[in-house]
Amino acid sequence: xxxxxxxxxxxxxxxxxxxxxxxxxxxxxxxxxxxxxxxxxxxxxxxxxxxxxxxxxxxxxxxxxxxxxxxxxxxxxxxxxxxxxxxxxxxxxxxxxxxxxxxxxxxxxxxxxxxxxxxxxxxxxxxxxxxxxxxxxxxxxxxxxxxxxxxxxxxxxxxxxxxxxxxxxxxxxxxxxxxxxxxxxxxxxxxxxxxxxxxxxxxxxxxxxxxxxxxxxxxxxxxxxxxxxxxxx
Amino acid sequence: xxxxxxxxxxxxxxxxxxxxxxxxxxxxxxxxxxxxxxxxxxxxxxxxxxxxxxxxxxxxxxxxxxxxxxxxxxxxxxxxxxxxxxxxxxxxxxxxxxxxxxxxxxxxxxxxxxxxxxxxxxxxxxxxxxxxxxxxxxxxxxxxxxxxxxxxxxxxxxxxxxxxxxxxxxxxxxxxxxxxxxxxxxxxxxx
Amino acid sequence: xxxxxxxxxxxxxxxxxxxxxxxxxxxxxxxxxxxxxxxxxxxxxxxxxxxxxxxxxxxxxxxxxxxxxxxxxxxxxxxxxxxxxxxxxxxxxxxxxxxxxxxxxxxxxxxxxxxxxxxxxxxxxxxxxxxxxxxxxxxxxxxxxxxxxxxxxxxxxxxxxxxxxxxxxxxxxxxxx
Numbered sequence: 001x002x003x004x005x006x007x008x009x010x011x012x013x014x015x016x017x018x019x020x021x022x023x024x025x026x027x028x029x030x031x032x033x034x035x036x037x038x039x040x041x042x043x044x045x046x047x048x049x050x051x052x053x054x055x056x057x058x059x060x061x062x063x064x065x066x067x068x069x070x071x072x073x074x075x076x077x078x079x080x081x082x083x084x085x086x087x088x089x090x091x092x093x094x095x096x097x098x099x100x101x102x103x104x105x106x107x108x109x110x111x112x113x114x115x116x117x118x119x120x121x122x123x124x125x126x127x128x129x130x131x132x133x134x135x136x137x138x139x140x141x142x143x144x145x146x147x148x149x150x151x152x153x154x155x156x157x158x159x160x161x162x163x164x165x166x167x168x169x170x171x172x173x174x175x176x177x178x179x180x181x182x183x184x185x186x187x188x189x190x191x192x193x194x195x196x197x198x199x200x201x202x203x204x205x206x207x208x209x210x211x212x213x214x215x216x217x218x219x220x221x222x223x224x225x226x227x228x229x230x231x232x233x
Numbered sequence: 234x235x236x237x238x239x240x241x242x243x244x245x246x247x248x249x250x251x252x253x254x255x256x257x258x259x260x261x262x263x264x265x266x267x268x269x270x271x272x273x274x275x276x277x278x279x280x281x282x283x284x285x286x287x288x289x290x291x292x293x294x295x296x297x298x299x300x301x302x303x304x305x306x307x308x309x310x311x312x313x314x315x316x317x318x319x320x321x322x323x324x325x326x327x328x329x330x331x332x333x334x335x336x337x338x339x340x341x342x343x344x345x346x347x348x349x350x351x352x353x354x355x356x357x358x359x360x361x362x363x364x365x366x367x368x369x370x371x372x373x374x375x376x377x378x379x380x381x382x383x384x385x386x387x388x389x390x391x392x393x394x395x396x397x398x399x400x401x402x403x404x405x406x407x408x409x410x411x412x413x414x415x416x417x418x419x420x421x422x423x424x
Numbered sequence: 425x426x427x428x429x430x431x432x433x434x435x436x437x438x439x440x441x442x443x444x445x446x447x448x449x450x451x452x453x454x455x456x457x458x459x460x461x462x463x464x465x466x467x468x469x470x471x472x473x474x475x476x477x478x479x480x481x482x483x484x485x486x487x488x489x490x491x492x493x494x495x496x497x498x499x500x501x502x503x504x505x506x507x508x509x510x511x512x513x514x515x516x517x518x519x520x521x522x523x524x525x526x527x528x529x530x531x532x533x534x535x536x537x538x539x540x541x542x543x544x545x546x547x548x549x550x551x552x553x554x555x556x557x558x559x560x561x562x563x564x565x566x567x568x569x570x571x572x573x574x575x576x577x578x579x580x581x582x583x584x585x586x587x588x589x590x591x592x593x594x595x596x597x598x599x600x601x
Contacts, residue, residue, distance in 0.1 A: 054262075055347040058255040093436040100443050102315060102344075106308040107447040111454050114304055118458035121465070129354045132307045136345045138259070210253055211414035218407025222397075225404070304455045308447060359513075 033158045056130045056137060057171060058213040065188055067175035068168075069123040070130065073112050075164035077134055079157060080108045082148040086156035089149045101144040102135075109135045139163060170220075177216050182208030237368045240361075244372025247421060250348050251380045252414040257348035261384055262406050266392070270335055271385035272378065279374025281321055281343055282352050285314050286370035289353040290363045303357075310353045311344075318344045348377055383413065469533075470518070474503055477520035477529035490595060493520070501528055504595045508587025510537050511579045515545070519554075519588055525596050527562075530554040530588065535580075542580030550574055550581070554588065559596065562589040 060070045081104050085092075092100055113131050116124040124131065134140070143163060148156040179186055181204045186194055206212045250256045260274060289310050297303050322340050326333045333340070343349060352373045356366040387409055396405050470491075475481055480495045484503075491503040501522045508515045513536040520528035530551040537543045544550065553571050554562070563569025564578075564585055573581035 054258040055256055055351075058258070091439070093439055096436040096440045099312070099315060099440055102311055103308065103440075103443050103447050106311050107450060110304060110307045110451055113307070114451075114454050114458040118461040118465075121462075129351060129358060132354055133256075133347055133351060135307060135311055136347050136350050138345060141345055209414075209418060210255065211411040211418065213255070214407050214411035214414055218404045218411065221407065222404035225398075302455075305448070305451060308451070 033154060056133055057174065058210070058217060059130050060127065061171060061175035061178055061213060061216075062182070062208050063126075064172065064175045064179050064186060065123070066126055067171040068188070069116075069120070069127060070134075071164070071168035071171050073116070073127075073131065074134055074137065074139065074167055075161070076112055077105065077108045078140055078143065078164050079160040081105045081140055082143060082156040082160040083153055084108075085144045085148040086151060086153045092149070097149065098141075098145075101141055101149075105140045105144070106135050139167065174213075174216050174220060177220075178207045178212060182206070182212060237365065240365060241368050241372040244369050245376040245379070246417065249376045249380060249417055250351065250373050251377060252410070252417045254351065255347075256351040257346055257377055259342070260346065261381060261410075262403060266385060266389045268382060268385050271381045273332060273335065275374070275378025275381045277321070277325075277340065278343055278346065278348060279371070279378055281314070281317060282349050282370045282374045282377075283367065284321075285310075285317055285349050285353055286356055286366045287363065288313050288317070290356055290361065290366035293357050294363065297357075306354075306357055311350060314349050314353070315344045348373065380413070384409070473518050473531045473533070474520070476531060477503065477518070488598075490599065499523065502595070502599065504591060505533065506587040506591035508583040510535060510545075510583040511542050511577075513537075515580070515583055515587065517584060517587055519592065521592075521595075525558065525599070527554045527557050527588075527592075532584070537577070537580045542574070542577040544574045544577060545580050545584050550584075559589060559592045562592065 056070055056074075060066045081101070084104050085101055088100075109132060112134070113124070116127070116131065143159060147159045151159070176186075204212075207216065244250075248254060251258065251261050257278070260278070289306075292309060292313070293303075293306065297306055297309075318341060321343075322333075325340070352370050355373075356369055359365075359369075361369060384406075388406075391405055391409065394405075471484070474484055474491065474493065478493050478495070478500060480500065481493050482496050483494050485492045485494070489504055492499060493501045493503060501520060503518060503520045506517045506519055508517065515535045515537070516533035518531045518533050520530070522528045532546040532551065535543060535545065537545065550572075557570060561570045562585055564571050564573050564582055566573070569585070571581070571585050573585075
């Protein structure tokens with residue numbers, strides 16, 4: 001539990017490199033499932049603490065619909081690839097493991113893309129190139145290398161769900177802020193939820209644009225770290 | 234010719250890979266304070282982008298499209314890129330060991346760099362010919378290097394500044410990026 | 425026996441090859457299912473738009489790039505898809521022609537122009553302008569034609585105009601042969 005503290009002051013984003021992602025594992029099972037799950041949501045939140053999966057995050061959070069679609073996609077890929085990689089972990093030779101992980105992840109991303117194209121065309125269109133970019137999202141390769149290749153299928157699934165949920169929550173927070181401030185209203189899957197009278201007529205378009213994304217995430221990161229500082233220290 | 238110039242300028246400034254398309258953020262925020270390292274990193278990525286764009290463009294235009302297997306692009310592109318990075322890494326190791334050590338872990342990480350896969354996907358999405366893909370990749374790489382150099386220069390000052398504990402490091406870097414992105418938005422009407 | 429397989433020098437390569445083969449097979453299978461859905465949806469979409477432009481349409485045929493429209497067995501007109509380069513990317517336009525090669529109707533199929541500005545090319549106040557015009561009329565008013573551009577969206581408007589004009593001339597040429 002201690003090794004995330006020294007990351008909170010580190011200057012560099014966590015790379016896909018497995019050593020920097022290691023959070024202490026202990027050997028009990030059963031309730032571990034839920035523990036792994038909870039871990040991914042706050043303590044090892046992929047976006048705000050581990051700083052993984054940045055690229056799609058910033059691009060997709062201009063609308064909450066896109067954020068939800070992307071999160072669903074990432075959870076799907078992460079879950080499937082973690083399970084797959086975990087189940088073949090004993091047979092996978094160390095030398096070719098990275099290419100193997102990449103092929104597995106790329107396959108599931110392609111499946112996701114094909115399914116979205118057929119059944120959710122507007123989402124597929126608005127996610128654009130960020131959908132296939134899930135392949136290089138460090139979350140997948142990182143968790144595959146750091147966790148799935150070393151743990152049982154069940155625990156790997158829990159890890160995937162936890163990290164996936166953490167990712168989803170982060171995305172929802174960011175896109176909620178950006179959409180409310182940037183358009184003055186909230187729309188989910190083309191159904192308008194509500195409008196904020198003042199903001200709707202004069203939306204702060206800044207937040208929908210790229211600089212706004214940087215601003216929101218930077219602020220949220222500082223906030224999450226502040227929470228960590230207050231509770232941890 | 235006009236079209237190629239437009240593509241090039243658009244990629245460098247208007248649709249800058251980092252500040253407009255949000256690709257390549259990991260190396261951007263992790264860039265070293267030494268300008269020469271930032272420059273080398275940028276050049277290395279640009280090189281990989283160029284070679285990857287040419288190979289994937291050839292594969293796309295001569296294999297994927299005619300045989301109607303466009304959906305295989307994700308798997309094939311990432312495998313091509315992964316192999317390319319391995320080869321480039323080997324070449325750098327043999328020819329310039331100093332550079333190799335300086336780049337360290339970041340070299341193999343170019344594989345998972347969004348910019349490289351990103352540019353190959355952009356080229357396919359826009360149905361660029363091989364020549365257009367090259368120009369696009371060149372522009373994207375130069376734009377990426379440009380932003381990396383700017384950030385590297387700012388980095389040093391950032392670390393010396395006195396910021397609140399929770400803002401230190403990444404959050405402040407993000408705010409700087411916000412300002413940079415804002416500046417680049419000014420280029421929007423250009424093409 | 426197991427260790428003998430695992431320490432075989434060729435094993436890593438074989439393993440990777442197997443994974444790749446499995447993935448390719450899986451993808452071809454999924455693509456087979458989804459592509460037919462995508463195809464039929466595209467056809468439905470085109471059919472819907474054609475019916476909008478030709479309300480009396482009973483059936484249509486696609487020959488090369490031209491849709492031939494039939495009303496009760498008689499040729500009622502033609503349609504084609506023009507593609508232009510807009511401000512934000514490609515713009516796909518469906519253009520309907522009557523038997524005299526005048527425009528019956530125009531419908532924007534897809535565009536990624538600036539919302540609220542360039543995207544207004546989809547509005548009927550813009551597309552209705554094309555009705556009844558012949559190829560020589562298709563240009564912006566500022567350039568000698570009969571089309572009013574959308575205020576503040578000259579680039580998007582011009583892209584549509586240019587695309588339609590060019591393709592129309594091409595298609596009429598083909599049809600006359």
